[in-house]
Amino acid sequence: MPNSSARPAPFESARAVLAEVTPPIALGPLDGRYRATVAPLVDHLSEAALNRERLHVEVEWLIALTDGTPAGPIVPGAPQLSEADKIYLRAVVADFGAAGIAEMAEIERETVHDVKAVEYFLKRRLAAAPGILGESTVLPSVGELVHFACTSEDVNNLSYALMVHGAVVQVWLPAARALVEQIADLAREHAGVPMLSRTHGQPATPTTVGKELAVLAHRLRRQVRRVENAEYLGKLNGATGTYGAHVAAVPGTDWPAVSKAFVEGLGLTWNPLTTQIESHDWQSELYADVARFNRILHNLATDVWTYISLGFFKQIPVPGATGSSTMPHKVNPIRFENAEANLEISCALLDTLSATLVTSRMQRDLTDSTTQRNIGPAFGHSLLAIDNVRRGLKALAVNVDLLAQDLDGNWEVLGEAIQSAMRAASVAGVAGMENPYERLKELTRGQRINGDDLRTFVAGLGLPDDVAARLAAMSPGSYVGLAEQLVADYL
Template sequence: MTDLFWPGDHRADDLMSDRAFLAAMVAVEQAWLAALVGAGIAPEEALADLAGYLADGDLEAIARGADADGNPVSGLVALLRIRTAQPTAQWLHRGLTSQDVVDTALMVCVRDAVDRLRKELAHQVRALSRLAETHSGTPMLARTLTQAALPSTVGVKVTRWLSAVLDAAEPLTELRVPVQAGGAAGTLAAAVELSGSVEGAISLSDSLAVALGLAPAPPWHTTRSAITRIGDALVSCCDAWGYIAADVATGSRPEIGEFAEAGGGSSSTMPHKSNPVRSVLLRRTAITAAPLAATLHTASAMSVDERSDGAWHAEWATLRTLARHTVVAAAHATELLAGLQIDVERARANLGAADRVLSEQKTMTDLTGHAASAEYLGAVEQLVDAALHRAGHYLKDAP
């Protein structure tokens, strides 16, 4: 995919694209049909390679047809029933509803995006751990409210970045991406009728989940916390990267000069510039991610009846956009951290030039009568060590 309005969009490849969503919907129909056959409900002859019945041009036709029904499932099912023979056409989609297919296909697409994010986050934790360890004792000026504050180290700065990334990465590891197979009103009525029992209907749903690599779950229909949890997890990643990018962009200003991106971007008219493009694009994503998640929360709050009239529909493109932007930002963050350059001498010089950064120390020693420590660095070594220990624990199970 390409998107001139969102530089870097190609880094998300086909994730959450129209083509991926269509393939996921077909995969849902395929897995459900296989579950019906596996349970002895539909005959073995009903099994068919549904993806093989799609042709070039179907994507656009299904997308245009969705305007009539409000979702793309009706057109897809109608097309497949026309092209497949009996008994495939007869048993296709039986026991499902359009919401089952849309929601579960979205979860399949999210599953793939989350897998990519987990890999990127593991790269970032490794890169940050190396930086924190290398620069655990490198002197640096700490700043609060834009002003010189106290002596610190580069290791502590990087440790804060590492903690932010871990705060986002750890919940993502546990993120539950559930199946949806409740039938027309989320009661499993059709599946119970087909299978002959409640247990049989639940088994069909579980088989669908296993086949698609999703978490088994009872129908959630208009309880949309599954969607908002995913949105929140994505935004937490973007928040962490935005924080890092803000520090790097600020620290790369020539008057500070402590950080630099490897291979900074060029200017169209000013050849002397090396712009912190990765940081700029990460800040862009951080600024826009939270409002997208807010839309998901608004849609969840507006959920009504057993299928929402508009709130459900508002989720699809919103989640797609948020997920793709997050994957792009993940790639940018990994690239930024892998090539981040730290000017040790400049950091030391900025600290040395700062005025009265030990004034707090004097107040403390006057109060206690204790001798002043040589560097006034507090517990920086322990802070770095604690973050590195946490990172090591996370990486034991990371991809």
């Protein structure tokens, strides 16, 4: 039996090796097809961003060790840095770009250790300082204070906290807030547009388009507030969280106080009790909240998709766009379908991050290291979904006429209103109001009735005149309760 999957040799040799194409081709869609949408996250959650934050932490730790207290530097004998020295050091972080990235990668190929490469990179800059600041600079003499008493995780945990904080506050939250306000604006715009609701997929009590959108905006906004209130924890306490190296080197210093001041000076919350790693509980909490936002947004995407399928929402065609390669009439809800898929991928990554990061074998294992390198894709797929939903919503129009037809074809939904009025009348002492639910069930369940049928039924009930008139004037389109008011009052 010949191997049907084997290609002829000439066919094989005719193909270019895409892995060797320059510039390199992205393996994943976030760095390829969707690069423009997620590019803002690169400044925060890429490998280069990680190394820049590591440099930031190392530089600030070096400055803290030499600044010290009114009694002198934290490490006795350390020289005092001048303002020019500090400006120079902080410029190492600010100027970290293509050349620095390439140089650090070269160093790491030799060290085979990413944090050690950062240390050596910074020491090179200390050695080179006299060429820029003059021979009076003390920076070449403080090389051994770089990474002083630190384990790699002292630098890494602070770097990741700063990275994630930057990504959330500067990129993800602004996009999420803009989406929520867009939904809220649509809710207000359509607050009074009646729509037949469907529970279990069946016609149910009427609502309004705006009220249904307001529910989703309210839910999403609540999750945004949770993310806004997230804590970003950090630690700097040595190889197993005991300050062992710190105390051995400088026993007279209150190292927990130094650590607390340093971590809080970075804008983070200090974690006083850890193993070698910061425990990552804050990350798990944050990612669970972002995943919940994703899932609510997924609910919006599937509902809007369904309303489009029913014709309740019309899609505004984009000039020049193609809906189908063979069916020219089609305008497909691709923005909402794309969002669904990306939200599912984001949630899968966020769930894995949340579950994996809270566990570390005894004092340390490396599962968190590779796991945290997927924070960027997790936020990237969420950001991409937010962008797709926003663009999809901009291209929607409410089909008011079809909504009205749908309502007019389902007069039986007023059965709820009539039997509730009968119950109230019965309590008020009106005779003949027995078994209201059962009587409406007999009239309406599984049957289509029209306005005349319902008005005839109401007229024969013996209700007080004002109640009978109120029910006779009601239509499915007017039976929306306080829907419009709820949007105005609570959104």
